[in-house]
Amino acid sequence: MRKVCAKLVPKLLTEEQKANQVLIASELKERVEIEPHYLDCVITGDETWTFEYDPKTKRQSAEWHTSASPKPKKAKMRKSKVKTMLIVVFDVKGVVHKEFLPQGQTVNAPYYVNVLQGLRKRVIRVRKDITANWRLHHDNAPRHTSLLVREFLAKHHVVTLPQPPYSPDLVPADFFLFPRIKTALKGRRFESIQAIQAAVTTALNEVPVEAFEGVYRAWESRWKKCVDAHGQYFEE
Template structure:
């Protein structure tokens, strides 16, 4: 600050001698060198002194109260955040007249708060949809309480697209670097348009049946009915202990709930486990199996659909029985979380 005051006196002296702004700037730089004021500041003060200003001190600033971390200021920041937690530090500082750095310190240290991005959820649930989710989960929890082996004969499944190439996530592409290293760059890469649809059914012991939908084949009611027929035959071969008394869990897509499918399930005495609408967080295929499969394939170019299918099959075979058992245990805990959250989406949508 002292060097700045000295330069202002020097500028005032140059104005008294009749030097222009450019001449004054040259003299300031010659004398003060690297500590010289900026060109803008020199011209500003040259004009002020030329217009008759005498003082070299800054004008007193008005309008802002104390910027210290007083209890009063902490309380004021708390009240503003309580009214709208999405406000930025700058907006809070402008609203209550406190320095931005002080506001940031109050938020992070005094209030122990941090900015959290909104989490994307499948849908903005209505009151009725929340009630439906909670009610379904309460019913399932009651069934498990009455019969601890309730899930032992439940087969769940679904379908999902698997891309020929799916880029790595930021976490997967992270690197261990020294403090002096520059931050690695990751180019934006889109998924391949070449993709295959995988249909898979599994229980707490492992995969029961899977298949890939032929190209150009729509997964409609007629096609899904044939899939269920193949599933039923597979259950008879690989799950003989439950072949006469197994239950099916799948989502509510039209192909799963059409009359052809429901009539077939009823005729063959295959009970279904309810799945609330818009609830991937309550479907093991969505929060467990498909993320596992896709994660193992990320960052690899498979070239052809047959190569994609082979990679999927390897992943399905490599998953241990304990992983499927854990997914079913998580299923029960997710029902409890949904009930506790009164039907709203809880924090972790996927494993």
């Protein structure tokens, strides 16, 4: 016997939810096997908060010491209450569209439709090769699945990829882009919302195209891991 710590997960999934995870991951995996370039036309994205100050993780704060050195101490810090929301959409070639939520605004269905309108214009301007057949991937947040949003997507013939609920390990923004951006911001203090946004924009611009290509390949492998794990969370 040995004592082990519990793993924190977004939600304890029911058997039905796990079966749904496996079904969707299997369908997407099979689609890519049939059509190898299927994901080249898929645009994905999400929203996340970025903060005036976000403390470094324990790993980031690690220092080199000898065995005789005293153990370093660090005061407990919390994220600041000053924050701004980033909305970003990207594909295998990089960021397609980004914007910051205006202060006092919430991302409801009407606002998200405006985001999608801006995205359509950007696709026409910077992704002319997929303008006629691009597909959208987003999570199951109510603002993404509202009737208003579904009507907008149907009107413009935009197909959406299925996404099982409570599965951030299958969302490229959650397992790749947002952690990468926030790691670059941790431990830094910003004087204003504008300074946060400028730093986030710089961090986004510094992500190479090869990283986006790599995450799309990793996305495919995660579907297999989900199936192999029978719908359970598979990340350590």
